[in-house]
Amino acid sequence: MRETLGLDTSEPDGKVNRNRTDEDFRFLSQRFIADMLGEQPRVTSRRDSRYITAYARELGSLPGQSHQRVEPEPINEEPEPQKQRRRSRPRKLKQTQRIPLRPDIEDALKALGSMKLESLYHSVCRVSLQGNTPLLAVGVWSFFETLTARIGRDLQISFYNFLSQNKLEEYGLGTKKQTKPLRDALERILHFGNTTKHHDTAATFNGDQLANDMECLGDVILKLIEDGIAQKKMI
Numbered sequence: 001m002r003e004t005l006g007l008d009t010s011e012p013d014g015k016v017n018r019n020r021t022d023e024d025f026r027f028l029s030q031r032f033i034a035d036m037l038g039e040q041p042r043v044t045s046r047r048d049s050r051y052i053t054a055y056a057r058e059l060g061s062l063p064g065q066s067h068q069r070v071e072p073e074p075i076n077e078e079p080e081p082q083k084q085r086r087r088s089r090p091r092k093l094k095q096t097q098r099i100p101l102r103p104d105i106e107d108a109l110k111a112l113g114s115m116k117l118e119s120l121y122h123s124v125c126r127v128s129l130q131g132n133t134p135l136l137a138v139g140v141w142s143f144f145e146t147l148t149a150r151i152g153r154d155l156q157i158s159f160y161n162f163l164s165q166n167k168l169e170e171y172g173l174g175t176k177k178q179t180k181p182l183r184d185a186l187e188r189i190l191h192f193g194n195t196t197k198h199h200d201t202a203a204t205f206n207g208d209q210l211a212n213d214m215e216c217l218g219d220v221i222l223k224l225i226e227d228g229i230a231q232k233k234m235i
Contacts, residue, residue, distance in 0.1 A: 001052060004060040005029060008072040017072035024065045025075070031059060096211040099136065101125035102218050108225040112232065117146055124214075129207030134196045137204040140214060141193020144186070147221070151228045160190045163220065171223040182220055185213035 002009070005028050006020030018025045035042040035055075043055060101121075109118045124139040148159040163186055168179040192204040204210065 001032075001056045001059075004056040005032070006069070010072070016075060018075050019069050019072050021066060021068050021070055022073075024068065027065055028059060028062075031062065095130065096208045097128055097130065099125045099129070099140070099211045099214045102222075105218065105221055105225065108222060108229070112150075112225050112228050114146075114150060114228075117143065117150070120146065129211060133205050133207040133210060134203040136207070137189075137192040137196045137210060140189055140210065141197070144189060147224050147228070151224060151231060158190055160186045168220070171220070171227075173219060173223065182217060185216045186220075188213055189217075 001007075006018045006025055008017040008019045011017065020028070032043065036044070043052075047055075105121065106118075109121055120139060120143045124136050124143060127136060127139075129136060144159045148162050149155065153159060153162040160183070163183070165176055165179060165183065168182060169175070173179050173182065188209065192210065196203040
């Protein structure tokens with residue numbers, strides 16, 4: 001069987017090599033294993049040496065092998081590590097499809113009891129940004145206008161000025177350094193909405209930025225709604 005399979009045990013350290021081609025060795029060893037594991041195994045430990053010799057001769061005469069002998073080679077060669085292919089270009093990022101909806105904001109709006117705000121929030125989160133960014137820029141602007149008016153903003157003051165640094169700090173949203181990105185997002189939303197509403201040609205088409213600004217302002221929105229709910233309870 002060693003001769004048929006091409007097993008070479010001449011190494012002094014006991015390492016087993018093969019002296020048949022890789023294709024022949026695979027072909028014969030797979031057939032040998034199949035004959036051991038079949039429903040009626042042809043090869044078992046109960047077979048005597050005469051049967052094993054006859055089986056080995058039969059195995060060695062099967063068609064489909066080259067009978068070629070090679071210099072002894074390891075049976076289980078470690079595969080060479082594949083070189084990591086470098087991308088010639090960075091993968092193109094997918095565009096944001098929709099403004100992310102936060103379930104906690106959705107629940108808080110229900111508690112506030114404003115059908116207009118609920119509808120606005122669902123609309124800006126449901127409508128696709130692709131091809132609808134100018135419309136959504138106005139919708140987001142309207143959402144902040146309505147929400148801040150609900151908690152007492154003077155209509156002569158923009159929601160950006162209403163949500164001052166002091167106001168954000170009162171809401172517990174961090175220090176001046178921590179809340180600066182929030183005010184930057186509020187300012188963009190203010191300008192996005194005003195420009196799109198009032199200018200005859202200029203509009204906002206950057207849906208990714210609009211979605212990111214709304215995601216960043218999620219906690220601000222939640223604090224505004226909580227403020228509105230607290231005022232509602234005091235009435």
